Amino acid sequence: MMRYRSFSDVVEDVRNKKPIRMSIAAAHDLAVLEAVKEAAGLGIIEPILIGDEKQIKQMSGLMDFRVEDFKVIHTDTDEQASHTAAKLASEGKVQAIMKGLVNTTPFLKGILNKELSLRTGRIFSHLSAFEIPGTGQLLFMTDGGINIAPDYCQKKQIVLNALEFLDKVGIACPRTAILAANELVMETMPVTCEAGRLVAELKAEYSKPLLIEGPLPLDLAISKESLLHKGIESSLEGRADLLIVPTIEAGNIFGKAITYYAHGTMAGIVLGARVPLVLNSRSDSAKAKLASIALAVAAASNAAIPV
Known part of the structure; x- marks a missing residue:
């Protein structure tokens, strides 16, 4: 029987697992990219960054984040970014989804799209x-x-x-x-x-x-x-x-x-979708954002998602 004592325990636990693929909807946000950079650096996720490609690359350059090492998908709108992130999960290409610079309503609308297979009932x-x-x-x-x-x-x-x-x-x-x-x-x-x-x-x-x-x-x-x-x-x-x-x-x-x-x-x-969803507030600390990613990784690592 395991009990996490701290978020550091969660991070250390998932560092011993294979990294999961995570799509980030509307990734053109400094705070989000900082959390993604840290999680990727720890080897717990392989991010797919979705959103305004120019902004993503500009912001990543400010923090010395080599996004060239990962896939970047350009979209023109937040709705497109949310739909693309959800579609990747529906197709089994990612095992978790993170909300970036997009409001919760359009983000969840993308997840709930009836054409996709992310609903569990x-x-x-x-x-x-x-x-x-x-x-x-x-x-x-x-x-x-x-x-x-x-x-x-x-x-x-x-x-x-x-x-x-x-x-x-x-x-x-x-x-x-x-x-x-x-x-x-x-x-x-x-x-x-x-x-x-x-x-x-x-x-x-x-x-x-x-x-x-x-x-x-x-x-x-x-x-x-x-x-x-x-x-x-x-x-x-x-x-x-x-x-x-x-x-x-x-x-x-x-x-x-x-x-x-x-x-x-x-x-x-x-919770409630086929994959865990990370929805942090912009006011959340870097530690909180990383902890949320780590929790999603812990859940997704043990989920039966086709790849």
């Missing part, structure tokens, strides 16, 4: 990973980035997306907490009822070992001291690997609190 969801000082392990959370108001069936798919990702990166029997404001199922608090149902169904249906509890407030999911203080027994032992938030607002606030108050680093990828 499952909802797209955002999975965050946090490196938090003093904790000694990476913490995962979903979905604080894409789905605004998922219904019960969608939320179940969001959980399954995350569980399957953790399995791909080698985290066996993930300790999963369905978060709410109370550990008791109460009809007056519908989120707790939903959490209880999710736990019951996933325990019965999930095909691999799984420790899952809910509803659980955050303190009981991540603090053994809180469990002892409240006299509550938990198979998670206050050491959750994966937190399932009830709403996008809860996930968004949680993620930014970790980043700004706890000085943590957040990486993230989008």
Whole structure:
């Protein structure tokens, strides 16, 4: 059973694997090219840079990035770049896709194109990973980035997306907490009822070992001291690997609190397509961008994608 302690662990893990091919949609962006350069230099990806070829080469020259060593595909628009990146994945020519200087909506539109074969029938969801000082392990959370108001069936798919990702990166029997404001199922608090149902169904249906509890407030999911203080027994032992938030607002606030108050680093990828998608914010640090690429590599390295 493996637990990543830090993003450095993820990078070192994937450096021992064969590099994957990754298409970068609208790669004409300095921050994106810097992350791609570092990942390529570490030998974890072979990038295909898609977008304004002239800008890509000019920007690469500023950072001494030899793009001549990799394939560059010129496109005139962001929509064309997104479609091309997705088409390469659909044809099995790349194993992951990264968003460059293109808005999320046109980027995902390219992925969802019905003419391509990247849909799995499952909802797209955002999975965050946090490196938090003093904790000694990476913490995962979903979905604080894409789905605004998922219904019960969608939320179940969001959980399954995350569980399957953790399995791909080698985290066996993930300790999963369905978060709410109370550990008791109460009809007056519908989120707790939903959490209880999710736990019951996933325990019965999930095909691999799984420790899952809910509803659980955050303190009981991540603090053994809180469990002892409240006299509550938990198979998670206050050491959750994966937190399932009830709403996008809860996930968004949680993620930014970790980043700004706890000085943590957040990486993230989008799950639900046939290949992992890297969607970083322009404000993300270089470390966060590299960590997101490494997480995608860890998942794609174990995915059955035809090449």
